[in-house]
Amino acid sequence: MxxxxxxxGARRDGFITAHxxxxxxVRMKAYEHVNLDLAQGKAHAICAENKGxxxxxxxxxxxxxxxxxxxxxxxxxxxxxxxxMVATSRETSLxxxxxxNDVERVLRVRTIASAELGLAGRRSNxxxxxxxxxxxxxxxxxxSIIEELPRVVYDRLGIALAMAHDPKILCVQDIERxxxxxxxxxxxxxxxxxxxxxGVTVVCGVLDYDLAQxxxxxxxxxxxxxxxxxxxxxxxRVREVA
Numbered sequence: 001m002x003x004x005x006x007x008x009g010a011r012r013d014g015f016i017t018a019h020x021x022x023x024x025x026v027r028m029k030a031y032e033h034v035n036l037d038l039a040q041g042k043a044h045a046i047c048a049e050n051k052g053x054x055x056x057x058x059x060x061x062x063x064x065x066x067x068x069x070x071x072x073x074x075x076x077x078x079x080x081x082x083x084x085m086v087a088t089s090r091e092t093s094l095x096x097x098x099x100x101n102d103v104e105r106v107l108r109v110r111t112i113a114s115a116e117l118g119l120a121g122r123r124s125n126x127x128x129x130x131x132x133x134x135x136x137x138x139x140x141x142x143x144s145i146i147e148e149l150p151r152v153v154y155d156r157l158g159i160a161l162a163m164a165h166d167p168k169i170l171c172v173q174d175i176e177r178x179x180x181x182x183x184x185x186x187x188x189x190x191x192x193x194x195x196x197x198x199g200v201t202v203v204c205g206v207l208d209y210d211l212a213q214x215x216x217x218x219x220x221x222x223x224x225x226x227x228x229x230x231x232x233x234x235x236x237r238v239r240e241v242a
Contacts (some may be wrong), residue, residue: 004006008056013037013039014037014039014073014082014234015038015039015040015074015075015201016036016037016038016044016061016072016073016074016075016169016203017037017038017071017072018034018035018036018070018071018072018073019070019071019072020033020034020035020036020070020071021034021035021036021057021060021067021070021071021072022034022051022067022068022069022120023053023056023057023060023065023066023067023068023070024068024071025068027147029053030053030056030057031048031052031053031056031057031221032146032191033070034053034057034070034219034221035219036072036219038201038203038215038217038219039198039201039216040201041195041196041199041200041201042189042195042201042202042216042217043188043192043194043195043196043202043204043215043216044190044202044203044204044215044216044217044218044219045204045205045206045211045212045213045215045218045219046058046203046204046205046206046219046221047206047207047208047209047212047218047219047220047221047225047228047229048220048221048222048224048225049066049207049222049224049225050203050207052221052222052224052225053096053221053222054173054206054221055173055205057126057205057221058094058097058171058172058173058203058205059088059097059100059171060072060079061074061079061088061092061169061171062088062089062092062094062169062171062202063077063079063084063085063086063087063088063089063090063092063118064085064089064094066080066085067079067080074088074091074092075088075091075168075169077091082184087163088169090212091167091168091169092167092168092169092170092171093162093163093165093167093169093170093171093172094156094162094170094172094173095158095159095161095162095172095173096154096155096157096158096168096173096224097171097173098173103146103161104146105145105147106145106146106147106148107145107146107158108141108142108143108144108146109133109138109141109142109144109145109146109149109157109158110126110130110133110142110143112146112157112161112162113129113132113138113160113164114129114135116161116164117129117132117164118221119164119165120165121167122189129142130142132160132164133160133167135160136156136157136159136160136163136172137156138153138157138160139157141153141157142169151177151178151179151183152179152183152186153186154240155174155175155179155187156187156190158172159172159190159191159194160181163194163198163200167200168200168201169199169200169201169202169203170191170194170202170203171202171204172191172202172203172204172205173204173205174205174229175187175188175191175204175206175211176206176208181211184211185211185214187203188211188214188215189214191204191215192214192215192216195216206218208228209225209228209229209231209232210228210232214233
């Protein structure tokens with residue numbers, strides 16, 4: 001069974017819950033037997049190896065994928081039902097998810113930001129777009145095209161665009177691909193700050209358990225992730241003894 005995260009200083013326990021949640025069929029197995037109890041207004045890591053079901057679980061939490069069995073509620077909405085999925089999707093924003101909400105890589109940052117602000121029902125003229133980019137420390141990249149962006153800037157842009165909708169829940173697919181350890185920690189710090197200062201509940205997929213520990217909570221959803229956890233705890237005990 002998957003580990004249930006230990007919560008620290010939660011604003012509201014049980015904001016996102018799951019019991020024995022699975023997504024599998026005769027063709028594929030995304031995740032299985034997942035238990036969650038995630039507090040509101042915290043930054044939570046979902047830890048698993050590549051193709052370990054993180055993305056599918058995040059999309060389930062976001063109301064974009066339907067689980068095959070088990071129970072799951074998000075802010076009181078039952079995501080096993082169509083009504084619950086629709087309600088959850090309205091409260092949740094996604095950072096960039098590959099093959100889900102990719103943007104045209106030949107477009108400029110200011111063009112994409114303006115369009116996203118418009119979708120969020122906010123002012124999207126040139127001045128408003130520049131103010132938004134400045135708020136997220138992205139103004140220097142306003143005229144860059146997406147494919148030219150350093151990976152860490154691309155990831156920050158995805159988070160910023162998701163937050164343009166002022167969501168209750170922010171789901172982030174990846175903060176490790178093509179990044180240095182320092183850059184991954186920078187993004188982790190950014191997500192924790194968003195949770196602490198804006199009250200958004202962040203759920204982020206993470207490959208490396210040592211990185212995941214920098215979030216407010218960690219939930220391991222695969223045996224391989226729990227093995228990482230055991231190794232990490234073993235190393236910590238050795239350091240304490242030394």
